[in-house]
Amino acid sequence: MTKVPPEVLGEHPFLQNLSPEHLRTLAAWSRELEFGRGELLFREGGPATGLYLVRSGRVSVELHTPDRGPAPVQTVGPGEAVGWSWLIPPHRLRFDGRALEPTRVILIDGEPLRAACESDPELGFHLLRRLVGMLAGRLEAARLQILDMFRRR
Amino acid sequence: MAVPQPVLEPMVPVTAKVLGVRRETPDTWTLSLEPDRPGLPAFRPGQFNMVYAFGIGEVPISISGDPARPERLVHTVRAVGAVTRALAGSRPGQVVGLRGPFGTAWPVEEARGRDLVVAAGGIGLAPLRPVLYHVLSNRADYDRVVLLYGARSRAELLYRRDLERWRGRFDLDVLVTVDRPDARWRGNVGVVTALFQQAAFRPEATVALVCGPEVMIRFTLLELEKRGVPDHRTYVSLERNMKCGVGTCGHCQLGPVFVCHDGPVFRTDRIRDWLGKREP
Numbered sequence: 219m220t221k222v223p224p225e226v227l228g229e230h231p232f233l234q235n236l237s238p239e240h241l242r243t244l245a246a247w248s249r250e251l252e253f254g255r256g257e258l259l260f261r262e263g264g265p266a267t268g269l270y271l272v273r274s275g276r277v278s279v280e281l282h283t284p285d286r287g288p289a290p291v292q293t294v295g296p297g298e299a300v301g302w303s304w305l306i307p308p309h310r311l312r313f314d315g316r317a318l319e320p321t322r323v324i325l326i327d328g329e330p331l332r333a334a335c336e337s338d339p340e341l342g343f344h345l346l347r348r349l350v351g352m353l354a355g356r357l358e359a360a361r362l363q364i365l366d367m368f369r370r371r
Numbered sequence: 372m373a374v375p376q377p378v379l380e381p382m383v384p385v386t387a388k389v390l391g392v393r394r395e396t397p398d399t400w401t402l403s404l405e406p407d408r409p410g411l412p413a414f415r416p417g418q419f420n421m422v423y424a425f426g427i428g429e430v431p432i433s434i435s436g437d438p439a440r441p442e443r444l445v446h447t448v449r450a451v452g453a454v455t456r457a458l459a460g461s462r463p464g465q466v467v468g469l470r471g472p473f474g475t476a477w478p479v480e481e482a483r484g485r486d487l488v489v490a491a492g493g494i495g496l497a498p499l500r501p502v503l504y505h506v507l508s509n510r511a512d513y514d515r516v517v518l519l520y521g522a523r524s525r526a527e528l529l530y531r532r533d534l535e536r537w538r539g540r541f542d543l544d545v546l547v548t549v550d551r552p553d554a555r556w557r558g559n560v561g562v563v564t565a566l567f568q569q570a571a572f573r574p575e576a577t578v579a580l581v582c583g584p585e586v587m588i589r590f591t592l593l594e595l596e597k598r599g600v601p602d603h604r605t606y607v608s609l610e611r612n613m614k615c616g617v618g619t620c621g622h623c624q625l626g627p628v629f630v631c632h633d634g635p636v637f638r639t640d641r642i643r644d645w646l647g648k649r650e651p
Contacts, residue, residue, distance in 0.1 A: 276559070278560065286554070287554070290552050290556075290560040291560060291561075292560055292561040292565065293548070293558075293559040293560045293561055293565075294568075295559070295568060295569040296569060297568055297569070298568050298569075318557065355565070355568075358564070358590070359561050359562045359564065359565045362550075362562040362564070362586070362587075362590060363550045363551075363561065363562055365586065366523070366550065367492070367493075367584040367586045367587055368492065368493040368522060368523035368527065368550065368584060369523065
């Protein structure tokens with residue numbers, strides 16, 4: 219587990235163009251983690267520990283089903299973020315996140331991040347704008363998957 | 372935009388022998404054809420032929436082989452109707468009819484010196500494969516080359532051998548995703564537009580080529596716009612009900628254009644207003 223300097227945080231596309239002051243704030247609660255192939259970053263039902271920024275490798279977002287085992291719904295790669303349950307009560311994870319290959323992520327702890335968003339509305343706005351963009355992308359992708367556009371008519 | 376080249380007797384088919392039939396997916400086959408008549412016009416990536424199953428009918432099928440080997444015409448056919456089912460079921464030695472090549476081509480010359488993003492969905496990889504053959508034969512002419520390919524499932528990925536070979540190259544980024552993974556799939560899951568997050572290219576220096584279901588095309592164009600690739604450097608290949616192949620019958624009219632003659636490859640800014648246009 220390694221602390222992450224603000225300038226490294228600022229290189230991640232999810233946080234690009236955030237002010238140095240805000241990056242310093244986030245750096246205080248950020249650490250770098252590594253996961254081996256097949257390891258779980260987070261598990262459905264567990265406490266939402268924070269926001270994951272993928273630096274390298276790939277993370278499969280999946281649901282475990284009794285009959286099929288892990289059912290992947292989306293893959294998240296370098297430069298992308300995953301995890302928003304830290305922001306939304308009851309702060310409990312909805313999906314599993316599994317490393318498909320050796321994966322390095324930055325984890326920003328959810329609890330202080332939430333508190334910082336409350337006390338510093340400007341930081342809260344910038345983070346929410348990024349999270350909404352990410353959510354909109356995921357929602358659009360999920361809708362296209364449901365549409366099953368390759369299905370033979 | 373490439374200007375359509377003249378064809379021999381455009382309404383008269385030449386015969387071609389089926390050299391081989393390869394099953395690509397549960398409902399898609401690739402036919403290798405050898406025209407009986409030598410000296411047919413060479414095709415350019417993106418063009419199509421009208422392929423005739425004698426006694427049944429004729430359908431437009433894009434040419435999916437190597438443009439450097441025009442003596443062997445390769446067509447990938449999804450068996451969805453009487454003609455395509457007959458073509459898919461043909462055997463080596465059988466004879467089919469061919470008219471073409473018709474239509475406009477992908478701008479492989481304009482893309483020289485730039486990054487090239489090729490985005491394909493499902494059978495939309497077929498008209499783009501000649502681009503990849505051309506680019507890989509002339510690799511030094513292009514900067515970064517990225518292939519983004521999405522299919523419904525692992526079983527429905529076209530050209531698996533090509534994809535595996537291309538993924539092994541250091542000068543081509545190949546990102547593949549499926550909407551519906553099975554237990555054996557270890558790759559990306561999600562729609563093809565989600566792959567843009569992982570793709571490295573310079574939007575200001577990119578030419579993008581897009582082919583797939585029309586919904587996929589529309590959302591891919593939005594993704595390219597979001598990343599800053601201008602409309603005049605993105606190209607799409609459209610599919611319509613093409614009959615004559617030479618812009619006469621009007622079946623494939625899309626607003627002011629005939630897809631068979633003015634397309635199937637269009638620069639996006641020239642047809643932007645007609646994409647997604649609904650029938651009244």
